[in-house]
Amino acid sequence: MMSGRPFLAGFFGALALAALVASSALVLAAGEITAAYGWTANIVRERTIILDRPQPDRIVIVAGSGGLFGISAAELSRRTGRPVVNASSHAALQWEMLDYYFLSRVVRGDTVIFPLEYQYYLDGSNDTLTNLSAEAVHSLGLGYFWTLPMSEKWRYVSLLRPRFLKMQIASAVGEYRFVAAGGYWKYPSHWNGDLDTRLAQSVAVAPLWGGSGVGPKAYQRLCASFRRLAARGVRVIGTPPNAYVREGSRATTAKLLAEAANLFKDCHGEFVVPESSALFGPSDMIDTPYHLTPTAKMKRTSDLADALCARAIRCK
Amino acid sequence: MHFNSVEFMFAFLPVALLGFWTVRRFSVVASSIWLAAASLTFYWLGEHLGLNINMPVLLGSIAFNFLIGFAIFRWRDWSKPILIVGIGVDLLVLAYFKYAGFLIDDVLAPLGIGLALDVPRGVGALPIGISFYTFTQIAYLVDTYQRKVREQDPVNYALFVTWFPHLISGPILHHKEMMPQFADRSERRKMELLAVGIAVFAIGLVKKVLLADPVALHATPIFAAADAGEAITMASAWVAALAYTLQLYFDFSGYCDMAVGISFMVGVRLPINFYSPYKATSIVEFWRRWHMTLSRFLRDYLYIPLGGNRKGSGRRWINLFITMVLGGLWHGAGWTFLIWGALHGVYLGINHAFRSLGGRLPVAVAWVLTFSAVVVGWVFFRAQTVGGALSILRAMFGGSNAGSVEWLVVAHISVLLTIVLVLPNAYQMLARWQPALLPRDIEAEIGEGSRIRFDMSPANGAMAGIAVAICVCLITWQVVPSEFLYFQF
Numbered sequence: 001m002m003s004g005r006p007f008l009a010g011f012f013g014a015l016a017l018a019a020l021v022a023s024s025a026l027v028l029a030a031g032e033i034t035a036a037y038g039w040t041a042n043i044v045r046e047r048t049i050i051l052d053r054p055q056p057d058r059i060v061i062v063a064g065s066g067g068l069f070g071i072s073a074a075e076l077s078r079r080t081g082r083p084v085v086n087a088s089s090h091a092a093l094q095w096e097m098l099d100y101y102f103l104s105r106v107v108r109g110d111t112v113i114f115p116l117e118y119q120y121y122l123d124g125s126n127d128t129l130t131n132l133s134a135e136a137v138h139s140l141g142l143g144y145f146w147t148l149p150m151s152e153k154w155r156y157v158s159l160l161r162p163r164f165l166k167m168q169i170a171s172a173v174g175e176y177r178f179v180a181a182g183g184y185w186k187y188p189s190h191w192n193g194d195l196d197t198r199l200a201q202s203v204a205v206a207p208l209w210g211g212s213g214v215g216p217k218a219y220q221r222l223c224a225s226f227r228r229l230a231a232r233g234v235r236v237i238g239t240p241p242n243a244y245v246r247e248g249s250r251a252t253t254a255k256l257l258a259e260a261a262n263l264f265k266d267c268h269g270e271f272v273v274p275e276s277s278a279l280f281g282p283s284d285m286i287d288t289p290y291h292l293t294p295t296a297k298m299k300r301t302s303d304l305a306d307a308l309c310a311r312a313i314r315c316k
Numbered sequence: 317m318h319f320n321s322v323e324f325m326f327a328f329l330p331v332a333l334l335g336f337w338t339v340r341r342f343s344v345v346a347s348s349i350w351l352a353a354a355s356l357t358f359y360w361l362g363e364h365l366g367l368n369i370n371m372p373v374l375l376g377s378i379a380f381n382f383l384i385g386f387a388i389f390r391w392r393d394w395s396k397p398i399l400i401v402g403i404g405v406d407l408l409v410l411a412y413f414k415y416a417g418f419l420i421d422d423v424l425a426p427l428g429i430g431l432a433l434d435v436p437r438g439v440g441a442l443p444i445g446i447s448f449y450t451f452t453q454i455a456y457l458v459d460t461y462q463r464k465v466r467e468q469d470p471v472n473y474a475l476f477v478t479w480f481p482h483l484i485s486g487p488i489l490h491h492k493e494m495m496p497q498f499a500d501r502s503e504r505r506k507m508e509l510l511a512v513g514i515a516v517f518a519i520g521l522v523k524k525v526l527l528a529d530p531v532a533l534h535a536t537p538i539f540a541a542a543d544a545g546e547a548i549t550m551a552s553a554w555v556a557a558l559a560y561t562l563q564l565y566f567d568f569s570g571y572c573d574m575a576v577g578i579s580f581m582v583g584v585r586l587p588i589n590f591y592s593p594y595k596a597t598s599i600v601e602f603w604r605r606w607h608m609t610l611s612r613f614l615r616d617y618l619y620i621p622l623g624g625n626r627k628g629s630g631r632r633w634i635n636l637f638i639t640m641v642l643g644g645l646w647h648g649a650g651w652t653f654l655i656w657g658a659l660h661g662v663y664l665g666i667n668h669a670f671r672s673l674g675g676r677l678p679v680a681v682a683w684v685l686t687f688s689a690v691v692v693g694w695v696f697f698r699a700q701t702v703g704g705a706l707s708i709l710r711a712m713f714g715g716s717n718a719g720s721v722e723w724l725v726v727a728h729i730s731v732l733l734t735i736v737l738v739l740p741n742a743y744q745m746l747a748r749w750q751p752a753l754l755p756r757d758i759e760a761e762i763g764e765g766s767r768i769r770f771d772m773s774p775a776n777g778a779m780a781g782i783a784v785a786i787c788v789c790l791i792t793w794q795v796v797p798s799e800f801l802y803f804q805f
Contacts, residue, residue: 003772004511010777011514011784018785154322158792 026157029168031141034178036164037132039185040090041139043068044101047087047193051105055083058110059313061193062102063241064091064117066290069200070242071115072301073192079305081316082111086193091117091290092132095221100144103225108233111313113304114264115239117290118208118253120222121260123215134159139168198294200286207246207282208289210253214263223267236269237312242300244280244289272312274303317361318484319517319574320524320791325784328358329578332480336582337506344501351498351582352471355478362444362484373409373443374478380405381453382473385460399461403454410450413442418649445484447646449477451613456491458617465491472498479584481575485568487589487609493753497584504583511772512749513581518780519742520573525787528566531732534559534725535698542711543704549719553711555729560698561691562732565594568607573742580751587612588743588752594690594736597682599663600671602690608755614643629672636668637661647697652705656696663689745770 033042051060059082061067067088077084087102106112119125126133134156137144148156170176187195226236238260245253261271284296292300309315317324332354340347360371384402388395416435424431436442456476459465467473476494477483538556542548548556569590579586593606603611619639625632637658644657677685692709699705711717743752747762748769754762770776 004505004508006774007511007515007772007777007780008507010774010779011511011781012777013774014778014781015785018782018788022785022789151323154792158794160793162793 028172029165030138032168032171033139034167034171037136040136043089045140046189048101050085050193051087054107057082059084060106060110060112061086061088062112063088063115066117066241067115068195069291070297070300072297073194075301076305094133099225106234111235113237115241117241118211121214121218122211123217129156129159131159135164202293203287205285205289207244209249210245211256212252213256214259219263226267226269230268238264238271242280242292244282244285270312272307274307333581348475348498349471352475355480358480370443378474378477382470388460389466395461399457402457406450406454415649448486451488481579485571487587488613509583510581512751513577515780516742516751517574517577518784520570521787522783523566523570525790528563531559532563539698542707543700548711549717550711551719551721553708555721557691557695558729561694576752585753588754591758592741596686597679598686599667614639633665636664651702652696652699656693659693740768
């Protein structure tokens with residue numbers, strides 16, 4: 001019998017080389033904005049840049065696209081007399097991503113308003129990585145990847161689809177140039193994070209199922225974040241999302257909102273409910289049950305400002 | 317946890333091997349304890365992580381059979397009734413999990429006998445590996461009764477049953493062929509065992525990921541359509557039947573190669589389970605080469621106790637038929653498996669009758685007949701419903717709509733069939749190291765091995781490394797669906 005050492009040297013050498021090639025491809029593919037979920041990545045990137053410019057007495061809105069399409073930072077600023085940044089992005093991003101990209105950037109004296117979509121309160125809804133979230137954050141670089149535990153790192157890599165990687169690498173080596181056009185790219189971003197949706201038209205959308213209660217895991221996750229923020233001298237204020245909810249699930253959704261209010265209060269936060277109902281109708285929506293028409297957006301913002309000034313913050 | 321999962325290949329297996337080789341330097345007994353613990357961990361980390369029915373059933377089954385084995389040896393006068401109780405309870409547990417739902421829903425209900433019992437139903441309710449570890453333990457009880465083996469150490473017994481390379485999908489082991497290997501205190505050439513084990517594992521992984529999974533894409537939608545009652549063309553029916561024939565072969569033989577390779581990495585040879593079955597030129601020969609440890613079990617513990625061929629040719633055929641029907645049902649509780657088993661019972665009967673009449677066929681004709689019979693059988697094995705299977709068979713042999721097939725599909729199937737028929741198998745290529753336990757006839761047939769040999773050169777190592785890396789990429793990015801077919805049995 002002969003020794004197996006030469007075989008093992010070849011085997012592990014080849015595996016090491018393959019690992020090196022794969023790692024290089026992943027590194028090369030990181031940080032490029034392309035067609036695949038590039039809009040989400042770009043929204044996050046722009047808002048992190050805005051958040052890195054501190055302003056005294058700042059109000060920061062953190063949510064998914066419901067906040068982006070449903071609240072006007074400019075109007076809220078006008079009504080409260082305080083600088084407002086709309087750091088909302090996409091509800092398919094996991095809470096840990098909002099934490100990493102946005103909440104890590106708020107500073108003492110800031111007030112964070114969370115008009116969180118219902119899925120952030122539920123267990124098993126958007127609490128694990130998906131193709132969208134992994135590819136969106138990979139388009140922003142490797143920063144988030146390094147924060148993941150080992151088992152999640154592998155899952156993250158497995159969610160980067162080959163065609164996404166191919167496109168990203170092509171972009172990195174100059175073989176492909178992404179032109180941002182169409183889709184949500186048609187709504188430009190403002191210096192305060194607002195999305196200019198003035199041209200958006202109402203389209204019939206199906207209502208969503210709000211939810212039946214705050215999940216225990218979601219509770220722990222959100223509570224831990226709110227407590228950390230409070231410990232850093234940041235005010236935490238929750239508010240209902242603007243959503244078109246199915247008639248049959250309004251009672252359970254109201255129960256969820258009551259539990260959400262308790263969650264904020266239990267975890268060093270506050271919960272503010274605007275006078276007008278947070279439950280909108282089909283004519284208020286543009287393309288999803290979370291995206292308000294420009295008119296509904298202004299109404300929602302103005303109601304929120306009134307509620308905040310009356311019960312939560314000092315308005316100028 | 318599957319052998320082709322990244323967690324298994326790059327986390328569990330390296331830790332299990334490192335622990336084994338480290339512990340073995342100090343104590344062979346401790347290394348057996350380590351392997352038993354690793355095997356139970358492997359099972360616990362499996363598909364349904366956490367607290368569920370799997371682990372209690374496995375541990376209960378081990379404890380029960382160990383005690384029964386002990387009792388059989390201890391109370392010789394009572395050994396037969398104890399054996400009957402032991403086997404009876406094993407079969408009852410298996411029947412409860414695997415066949416109760418089928419019996420109530422598919423046998424009694426159509427006869428108008430309604431039983432409102434809450435019993436496990438479907439593959440998901442089946443404790444993982446129960447068919448394999450139940451048969452392994454029944455064989456142990458019979459061997460103990462026949463005074464062929466004796467096991468007094470519960471850890472050794474647990475290791476024998478749970479040894480992780482075989483636990484989920486076989487091969488079905490015999491105590492006497494495994495335990496001496498675990499207890500062997502002689503010096504082992506670790507690097508060589510690792511190298512050969514990795515080579516066999518890599519061959520199995522390639523079979524599974526590069527050959528079996530992609531060809532499944534040709535079979536799955538057509539069988540689904542047939543089961544849904546849709547019309548199937550002749551061409552697509554043949555594509556589906558042949559594609560599944562190849563998928564099953566590469567899937568299960570790939571799994572077995574991986575199991576043999578993993579076990580060999582610690583110097584323990586598992587019994588060979590596949591030996592180029594599609595090269596067989598008779599059904600008798602096919603069953604000597606396909607799922608060999610199941611065939612051996614059915615022969616030794618069912619066919620021979622039924623009387624085998626000792627009571628005349630008529631009784632022999634009946635025994636064969638019963639054995640094959642039960643063998644079919646072992647694969648799953650369903651009419652399609654029963655028909656598949658019965659079909660092979662008939663095939664074997666015809667084969668034996670033809671032989672006894674002194675009939676001989678040219679090799680090519682014999683191969684075509686054998687292979688066609690096997691393909692027809694797999695249609696029942698794969699289909700979810702008898703109607704779906706008959707629909708495929710009607711289209712294959714009497715379809716009015718010929719239909720057409722893309723040439724790429726034909727080329728794909730042709731290439732795989734060529735691999736099956738022309739290339740030597742892993743055990744021929746690695747004959748020099750004998751990574752598996754071989755029956756005498758196969759050992760003699762392999763001899764010095766094939767002309768295509770696998771040596772332990774760095775180039776071959778690099779080739780295996782690249783193959784594994786490609787497979788890992790395909791698994792990671794789920795380019796094709798991946799699940800071992802025999803996992804469900």
